[in-house]
Amino acid sequence: MKTFFSFSFFLFVRLAASGEYDFTFNGFRNTNLSIDGIASVTSNGLLKLTNKTQDMTGHAFYPLPLHFKSETGSTLSFSTTFVFAVLSEVSDLSGQGITFFASRTTNFSLPSPPQYLGIFTESNNGRASNHILAVELDTIQNPELQDINDNHVGIDINSLISNKSCPAGYYEDSTGSFQNLTLISGNPMQVWIDFDGEEIQINVTLSPMGMPKPQRPLLSSTIDISSLMLDSMHVGFSSSDGPFHTEHYILGWSFKMNGVARPLDYTKLPSLPVHKRKVKSVVMATWLVIVSCFFVLLVVALTVVIVRKRNKYAELLEDWELDYGPHRFSYKDLFQATKGFKEETLLGSGGFGRVYRGELPNSKMEIAVKKISHDSRQGIREFVAEIVSLGQLRHRNLVQLLGYCRRKGELLLVYDLMENGSLDKFLYGRKKPTINWTQRFQIIKGVASGLLYLHEDWEKVVLHRDIKASNVLLDRELTGKLGDFGLAKLYDRGSDPQTTRIVGTMGYLAPELPMTGKGSTMTDVFAFGVFLFEVVCGRRPIEFQADGEDVVLGDWVLENWKMGLLMETVDQRLREYCVGEVELVLKLGLLCSHPVPEARPSMRQVVQILDRDAELSELLPSFMNFSSLSLYQSIGFDNYIMPITSSDSPLPAVSRGR
Known part of the structure; x- marks a missing residue:
């Protein structure tokens, strides 16, 4: 493939009456260049033509048209110089190269293979109708384009088969000896392109940046471009990237019609990014390809x-x-x-x-x-x-x-x-909640409805045995769904579930489980009560402390309630919530997580209370004959006899004002 760092730059300059126009860019910050493809201008003023995107092209254009014809119709002289750099991740392999060119058009939207540098296609390469004069800085040898090597400079007329080319380098003024330059070294280099309209001669000179322009040009060719150059032409840069993750930069650019381009001020040019290169030789890459192919064939065989x-x-x-x-x-x-x-x-x-x-x-x-x-x-x-x-x-x-x-x-x-994952991700570890109280309350009601279905409304009784926030999943609409039935147990109605193994998660296990080893619908209700605390308080069921005094969420809520500070347990990140709903859910959680199984409500009663079809205070009379009622009183549950909120009265809202 032809690696061609194609620095595609279109300059539209309308000549003044004198037939002269010139400009100088010492960096491209605050310039009005027109760019397309993957080209961009970095924050420090570098013109970046490629960004390691394979088989993509970047162009940069000067915004004004340029007249290349005099009043008599002859082609005007012009001079340009620019500084470029090619940064490749691999030390001796590169993506495509750079070109500076003049063209009749700025429309290069047709698909173009990378080796055609974004200015030609396979079908139009070599056509006189292209009206393109280009100077290529080529870093890959493409035999089909008759490249001399993978590190050369060429003059192209309507085709990527160069009219004249030679290896990249320069001639020393003192000795006249040729010094090689590696285009993909990552070091900035400067190019001078000078066309003499009277002599119809084009000279291309290359050297390291900062070095005076060598007296002897690298390339010199007598070319009659009068039929190629139209009155109005666009000049610019283009570059394409290949498979080796290469970045192509232009640091500065100067152009003048009918004169010598003004020198660039090296002190004002932007700095190149720090670049770490992977050392990899062509020989090693070749051997890797050969070995890989052999291995694949062997494995297939x-x-x-x-x-x-x-x-x-x-x-x-x-x-x-x-x-x-x-x-x-x-x-x-x-x-x-x-x-x-x-x-x-x-x-x-x-x-x-x-x-x-x-x-x-x-x-x-x-x-x-x-x-x-x-x-x-x-x-x-x-x-x-x-x-x-x-x-x-x-x-x-x-x-x-x-x-x-x-x-x-x-x-x-x-x-x-479930697109939104588990509920616990929205409750813990976030400075701001991403779900509000209305959404939380709907999730609570949804999980309660699903648990009622498992306990009473399906053909068999299903014990979930692992109810917790991390097992409540949210779909695209944030509908709460109880999931993870890996520990579930089901049995026929009226029969003994015959569970003898304690399963579940610490912090959600009902106190009777270690004593009996048997799960029941009431052990699910206990875990649901802890789940209610999680959703309202935004805290884990057990918070381990460095001093060993672990905080049990249910005990903490109960203690705050006994001190009249129940609402102090609400998640501090909730800015607004319905006081009546929050108070109802917290007290319902206390009742669901009661230490005595018979004192807990069924999930049908829970759903009725959440739907406001029943009052929480109505639950206690049905348990009045319970022999351990003193246990209610010992933890303050006798206060549940007091009404919570009338189902007919509106529930007030509260705002934290934060």
Whole structure:
């Protein structure tokens, strides 16, 4: 490919009556250059033609047209000089090069391969109708364009096959010896281009920046460009980037018609960015390509590839799972959906597994895949049967469990994707809340409705056993949905759930669990009460302190309530909230997290209270025969007999004024 740092600069200059025009840019800050493509001007005044975007081109244009013809129709003389630099990440490999050129048009929107530098295409390269005079600073050898090497300067007439070219360098004035210059060295260099209209001769000179202009030009060619140069032409710079992440810069530029371009002031030119280069030789790159190709061919030839591919997607599938066909996903589909379970698709992780975002390859359905381990075959059949049963749950406040997959020591659960992730991310670690009280209250009501469905409205009783803010997920509309049924247990109505293993999360476990080891709907209600505190207070259920005095959220709320400071527990980041709703939720949380299971309300009663179909004070009379009522009184629950707020009266709002 032809690497051509194409510094595409269009200058539109209308000549004055004298036929002369000149300008000088010592940096490009506060200039009115016209740029397109990926070109830009940096904050310190560098004209940046490329930005490491492969196969893209940048142009920069002076905003006024320039007349190249005298009144008699002859081509006028002109002189220009500019300082450039090519910064490549690889020490001896580069993207395309730079060109300075004059053209009849500024429209170069047609697709152009990188080696054509954004000024030619494969179809128009070499056409006389182009009307393009260019000087190329080329850094890649393209045999199809007859390049002499990968580090040369050339004069181009309507084509990237140079009219004349030579290796990049300069001739010393004292000895006349030729000194080579490496265009991709990252060092700034200066170019002078002088055209004598009378002698019809063009000279191109190159040297390191700061060095006086060499007396002997690098290139000199007698070219009649009278038919090429029109009356009004655009001059400028163009550059294209190839696969090696190269940046092309112009530091300063001077131009004059019918005279010598004014010298640049090096002290005013902007500084190049600090550039770290990767050392990599062409030989090493070539060997890497050869070895890689050989390895690919070898792997394709070996039958072990097939074996490895089968192992990669190997699953555990037993006869009893055939009945669950519609609920079982193939591991290959899940692997492809999550891009191989890469970190970039990871949504989160916890004690029971890692959750990945994915898109099923055929249906394009967005899903969440949770990977959990199972190190024993014992009970896995029963567990999968429950997973399939849970997949039949249908409620707007439950995350839909779509199915499962088993592979070696892993069990993968597939859910609907919740775009806004888990609720705990909106409650903790943020200086400002991203959800207001109205949204929080709707999430609370939604989770309560979903839990009621699990406990009472489905064909079986489902114990969730892990209710917490991190397991409440939010969809695109911030609808709260209870998810993660990895610990769920279901049983027929009227039967004993037969749970003997304590599962859940510290801070949400009901106090009777360590004593009985049995979960129930009331243990879910207890965890729901702690969840209510989380949402209102914006605090974790247990906050570990350096002095060892850990703060239990439920105890902290209860103590504040007993001191008459219940509203002091509200999340300080909430600017506005409904006092009646907040007070109701906090007191409901205290009742749900009561230490005695029989004293807790059912989820149907919870939903009725949240919907204002029942009063919180109405719950206590039904528990008056409870033998441990003194336990209510010992923690102040006898105060619940007092009415909270009439369902017919409006709920006042409060503003923190912050």
